Amino acid sequence: MPSYQHPEDLSLARDLAQLAPVEAKAFLGLKGATERADGAIPDKYRELMSIAVALTTQCAYCIDAHAKNAVKAGATREEIAETAFIAAALRAGAAVGHGLLALRLFDKAAAGR
Template identity: 50%
Template sequence: MTGYLDSDDRKYTKVYKEQTPDILKAFADFDNAVFAAEGREIPLKYRELIALGVALTTQCTYCIDGHSNNAVKAGATQAELAEAAWVAAALRAGASYAHGRLAFKLTEGAHQH
């Protein structure tokens, strides 16, 4: 896919800076607090692995890139990255299973016998 992880994509941040600088600052402050190296109960490596699992689930290429690299910088191993990927896969599969039940519920009574 053209455009994914294109180094030029960052230049479009200027729209946020120009149009909604207050929200951009609030988001950056929030993100910095969540991923602060110190002062959190969950060590940074694990927060980055959680973020990687979420990124894999939401399929955000930019987040996968950033959080997998940040996890490694925080000490994560290849095995830990692999397990994070499997956890994300299990959650996605589990969600399909659970929402399948919703499909049964929503179509209850619609079937001709």
């Protein structure tokens, strides 16, 4: 089965921004603020956090960009591996947390039968 995402899709980024300039400006402003070099969090940790979020949101483009940035920021393969497992554990933890919500809602619905 062919993939829906292709690296060449990134060439459409300028078109997307031009079609929604107000939203693009806001997004790029937020992106720029989070990627600033003068923050309290060092670049390497910003990139590792970005990879963790990209793994949980499953954004292939973000994984690509932030993996490359992580190399430049001095991250190691071991740090990437640990980041992947931390992200996996938190994603699994969220499923358990939502399981608690489902159980409460089930109990509430069952009580109202």
